[in-house]
Amino acid sequence: MHEPIADNYYAGADIDDGTCVISGCTEAEACNYFAAANNEDGSCQYPIDLYGASNVDCDGVCLNDADGMELVTRMRTSMRS
DSSP: OOOOTTTTTTOOOOOOOOOOOEEEEETTTTBOOTTTOOEOSSOOOEEEESSSOOOOOTTTOOOOOOOOSSSSHHSOOOEOO
16 A cells, blocks of 8 residues: 555555555546546536536536637536535
């Protein structure tokens, strides 16, 4: 257990036996995806907007501005788990 971010990190370990447990969001499409995580902890967050669709990315940037009016980018977004 040589991974200091592991939930079960032990500083005295002298070999890496592959048993490190690293909790976090394991869903690649989530805003807070954590590539090193191997234990899904239910913390994944996704962007939502006023329409409840995938019109904005994790930074609130409009992904679907077909008319060029930037209406989606001006809406307030929030995170949902």
